Amino acid sequence: MSKVYKKVALIGLGLIASSMAKAMKRDGLASEIIGFAKSEETRAIALELEFVDRVESSAAEAVRDADLVVLCVPVGAMSAVAKEIGPVLKAGATLTDVGSVKRSIIELVSPHITEDIHFIPGHPLAGTENSGPRSGFADLFKNRWCILTPLANTDAAALDGLKNLWEGMGANVEEMDPDHHDLVLAVTSHAPHLIAYTMVGVADDLSRVTDNEVVNYSAAGFRDFTRIAASDPTMWRDVFLNNKEATLEILGRFTEELFDLQRAIRRGDGQQLFDYFSRTRAIRRGIIEAGQDTDVPNFGRGDGDGA
Amino acid sequence: MSKVYKKVALIGLGLIASSMAKAMKRDGLASEIIGFAKSEETRAIALELEFVDRVESSAAEAVRDADLVVLCVPVGAMSAVAKEIGPVLKAGATLTDVGSVKRSIIELVSPHITEDIHFIPGHPLAGTENSGPRSGFADLFKNRWCILTPLANTDAAALDGLKNLWEGMGANVEEMDPDHHDLVLAVTSHAPHLIAYTMVGVADDLSRVTDNEVVNYSAAGFRDFTRIAASDPTMWRDVFLNNKEATLEILGRFTEELFDLQRAIRRGDGQQLFDYFSRTRAIRRGIIEAGQDTDVPNFGRGDGDGA
Known part of the structure; x- marks a missing residue:
């Protein structure tokens, strides 16, 4: 070069x-x-x-x-x-x-x-x-x-x-196009980051009550959220302030879907849950095939030794 | 042994x-x-x-x-x-x-x-x-x-x-205690899984519109969600049907917080966002110190080669 x-x-x-x-x-x-x-x-x-x-x-x-x-x-x-x-x-x-x-x-x-x-x-x-x-x-x-x-x-x-x-x-x-970029990133990055920040914040509130059990038992899924929610606070504050509309639009769709799944849980509608979870499994395969993530379990982080 | x-x-x-x-x-x-x-x-x-x-x-x-x-x-x-x-x-x-x-x-x-x-x-x-x-x-x-x-x-x-x-x-x-277990896991596992499933579902809907950009550009945060949302559908259907109350309780708290942060974005309250994001960053340190995750960036998944 x-x-x-x-x-x-x-x-x-x-x-x-x-x-x-x-x-x-x-x-x-x-x-x-x-x-x-x-x-x-x-x-x-x-x-x-x-x-x-x-x-x-x-x-x-x-x-x-x-x-x-x-x-x-x-x-x-x-x-x-x-x-x-x-x-x-x-x-x-x-x-x-x-x-x-x-x-x-x-x-x-x-x-x-x-x-x-x-x-x-x-x-x-x-x-x-x-x-x-x-x-x-x-x-x-x-x-x-x-x-x-x-x-x-x-x-x-x-x-x-x-x-x-x-x-x-x-x-x-x-x-x-710049506006299209902002919409795509609201989906793949900005909304997921806000959601991860929120979930970690909720858990943090509760962990003060439950004597750090949230940290000890984080391997059950939560720790993946904490990695995203450890990103630079200044950068992310500015992202949300400067991509307001697209982020709020995606978060609105997210909340709509979440409420629908919550209702399925409350009603005990196992078929709806199963169908939804089966559909989302397929998208991961696409990401791995596109070379944008590894297919080694747990990202190959050598799970088990914690380091 | x-x-x-x-x-x-x-x-x-x-x-x-x-x-x-x-x-x-x-x-x-x-x-x-x-x-x-x-x-x-x-x-x-x-x-x-x-x-x-x-x-x-x-x-x-x-x-x-x-x-x-x-x-x-x-x-x-x-x-x-x-x-x-x-x-x-x-x-x-x-x-x-x-x-x-x-x-x-x-x-x-x-x-x-x-x-x-x-x-x-x-x-x-x-x-x-x-x-x-x-x-x-x-x-x-x-x-x-x-x-x-x-x-x-x-x-x-x-x-x-x-x-x-x-x-x-x-x-x-x-x-x-079994009930305490169910509450702790609702925080560290069940709510995060439902949230990840939901976000991936929303993105999947949109990706059909945006010609798979969601998959291509997933490295910006989204791919971590897809890993969680690739978990076994039958197992997770049963988890939600059998830990309804604790999961719905945590999801309720989550939505409350999310709405509060959405309002901060809409109002342009940068200080609230910054303070929130700074607090959540600390919890990750605790998880690494507790040996429940690696501190290698991106879980050490060898980012860059995608495999």
Whole structure:
């Protein structure tokens, strides 16, 4: 893979940015990587782990002369960062982001960007329950999807360059309309996260009553929820605030179905429950066949030794 | 570990029974293991895999002269099996089960059992999304909890014997009141399963509209739900029908909380969301410290290669 970008600036240095930096370095996809994070401690860690070549103490300094700028900050910080870097961006530079919502980010970022900048919103569907600069790894994007939501006037060459980068890091790239992206992600990610947070919250309330039995007996299903509900609180707050309508729409459908199944339980309608559970079993097979999960039981987490 | 039981009969030969048989054989915990399953195919597989010494074509034949009988059938089949084997059980034998609910099973089984039988209900909190006789493995119970819910008149020596067996198979044994068991499991298992089934059902409806995007983009959180929602439909139908009250109680609390968070999203109350998500993050740490899950990201499923 030939070098795609000479100078890359990563704004925000958490799980995604540190994984991108490691992947770009491993695969020779960038000549120089400059990092910025609001926290001095985070910048120091990035230097210590050497996934960036240098750090700057402001976003504006970091993006100076960069050919590619990647916004890896929570959605709630996008507008302020765009406002700061907008006037400094090099003409012809590509600007992208890795946020979990796309329509809001377009609205937050676009007003601050001049026409000579190629702004191409993006979203790699990859992550773990860990966050911060120490949690990144070069393989994070391997065989995962990265959705790009180019705008009407997006330059084809700039789009190709960004596609190449993501494919170089191992991802499959798909283009999508921003609003459609927000709906699909509400189903596959945003609603499930809110549901997991809620269930863990309910259990936490009860576990104070039941002397931590919830923790001890979590292997019966609950622990899978806790992994999702351990995700970064700031990021997820911003996701929900910025994908309100689609998330609330899916949660509405979810509650409707849940009430229907609750009624089946109350009435003792075993056939309805059995039919429903049989149908959902099939969808998992599809996910495994699509290469998006492992078919080893319990994800192969070596169940039994707990480590 | 000395041999605990001379003759063990396993009624039902799915994931739990086949795992028990393999663990007992590996650790020399039983001299002879006899199996029965309703399906002839399942019995043939049990013989082929050699985790039983022989099979019988009826439950009554299988339990004859057994020192320990383990009911590993769905809750809905417990009453019929108990009725069939009740008159044949050897005086002084221990009868246990591995069902996910305890109060119902006591009510379903007890009427068919004479006083000279030591009936000690049990529930190993272990399992995977796979089911059937080919899915068992000897390590399934290692470091997992097994809850026993002895009755008022349970014989101490019989209880000790059963405890020894479970500990011999690697489990931690805990005694609990049956109703309390049913409430704790409603929180850690039954409600989470119904919620996962529901969310996967909703996504399945939508995926028919969105051309399988739900499957492709499942890595963003959803795939964890699909694993839970791939569990055995018959078993789970019976769980919900037999732990109605506790499950509906927890689901009621869950919906209350979910509505509260939905309102926070609608109102744009970021602080409430942030505080809630920060609290739930802590509970995962407790589960990892209690040895009930791995702290490797994504359960160590080797994310990126999808296999």
